[in-house]
Amino acid sequence: MLGFSAYLHSSLKKADLVMFDKFVKAGFKGVFTSINLPEDDPEVLLANLKSLGQLCAENKLELTLDISSSALKRLNLDLPRDIKTFQDLHVAMLRIDDGISIQEMAQLSQEMKIALNASTIVQSEIDELKSDQANFDNLEAWHNYYPRENTGLDVNWFNEKNQWLKQNGFKVMAFIAGDENLRAPVYKGLPTLEENRYENPLVAALNMNELGVDRIYVGDPAITATTFEQFRNYFVEDTLQIRVHLNQAPDYIQSIFHQRADVSRDVVRLKEGRLLNKTEIKPLNSGLRRRGSITLDNVLAGRYQGxxxxxxxxxxxxxxxxxxxxxVDADIGLMKYCVANQAIQLIDIES
Structure with a gap:
């Protein structure tokens, strides 16, 4: 499941609604927001949460709200007493930050979905949740995002932790960074894994999927138009768009191709290439084939021409x-996901 983030420091503007609509069309199904920033005005937060909740309900999106005991105190709210307040605002899941006891979380899980801190939960807390008769069908494990460079999680530790969480019956969620309008005040992206911080968000999402993450959310409030298209094409159309710089390429090069059923070690073979070629291809620019090069066999290749x-x-x-x-450098990592029979489209961009 894909999700994105929308923050409550200001009311939803036209640009926010446009961005929201793009996420929906790209196949995103969940929204993450937070009331934990102490500098935000409590009355403004609740008003904006109401607007966001209504928008999520209209678009059939699952809204998750990040909470803490200190944030609840600023809003003059208490849990589990005021749980209906959040339900009336169309909040589907509460992500527990700190200050709420295991017993309270167990009680809350009887009423709605609860996301625990995936990075910090330990076996004794799981045992206590069981003892307190928590509804484990309503419990998930959500990782944090890490705004500061070099503080994101190590992938090996992350993978081991997730395996343990899944063995205990939890769905796992993690964040990837956006690539536009990065969130203040650090502006370095909001990923869970440090290695994903500056990657193409689609590469990061597919990496998370490969690691068995159940929910993948963009931590920053935006991605670029071309990234939206890559997400939409992959998750809605099942086509992997790869951005490229082309030089003297045939007209059919931006057609929809498919990786062959038999996957090669060194290259991605686009099976329609020879079928689409109708002309003699003269030898030209037969130089070093760097990682990420796009190549076309010429007439000297005999029956492999095209x-x-x-x-x-x-x-x-x-x-x-x-x-x-x-x-392009940012998309080279997508070759890893050119699996057997994968639909692939090369998109020529300006040099």
């Missing part, structure tokens, strides 16, 4: 192979 490939690992020059383009 073979179209994406290069996974650097390969030497070959006079039968023309280099016709290069995948």
């Amino acid at each position: 073979e179209l490939q994406l290069v996974k690992y650097q390969l030497p020059a070959d006079n039968t192979v023309n280099v016709i383009g290069q995948i």
Whole structure:
């Protein structure tokens, strides 16, 4: 499940509504927000939460609210006494930050979904939740995001922790960073894993999916228009869009291709390449094939003329192979997800 973040420091403006609509069209199903920032005016927070909740209800999006005991105190609210206040605001899940006891969390889980802190929960707390008759069908484990560089989680620790959480029956959630309008005050992205901080958000999302994460949320409030298209095409159309710089490429190069059913070690072979080619391809620019190169076999390749490939690992020059383009650096990681029969579209962008 994909989700995005919307913050409550200001009312929803036209630009926010446009961004919201783009996320919905790109296949996102959940929204994360927070009332934990002490500098935010409590009355403004609740008014904006009401607007956000209504918008989520209209778009059938699951709204998760990050709370803490200190934030509840500022709003003159108490849990579990005031749980209906949040339910009336269309909040579907409460993400518990701190200051709320295990017994209270167990009681809350009888009424609605509760997200525990995935990074800090330990076995004794799970045992206590069981003892307090928590509804584990309503419990999930959500990781934090880390605004400051170098503080994001280590992937090996993260993977081991998640395996343990899943063994205990939890769904796991984690954040990836956006790539536009990064959140103040640090402006370095809001990822869970440090290695994802500056990656293409789609690469980061597919990495999370590969790690078995159940919910993947963009921590920052925005992604770029081209990233939206990549998400929409992959998660709605099942087509992996890869941005490239092309040079003297055939007209059909931006068609929808498919990785062959038999996956090669060194290259992604686009099976329609030879079928689409109708002309003699002269040898041209047969140089070093760097990682991410796009290549087209020329007439010297005989029956392989027209073979179209994406290069996974650097390969030497070959006079039968023309280099016709290069995948942009941010999208090279997408080659890892060119699985058997995957639909692939190369999108030429300005150099």
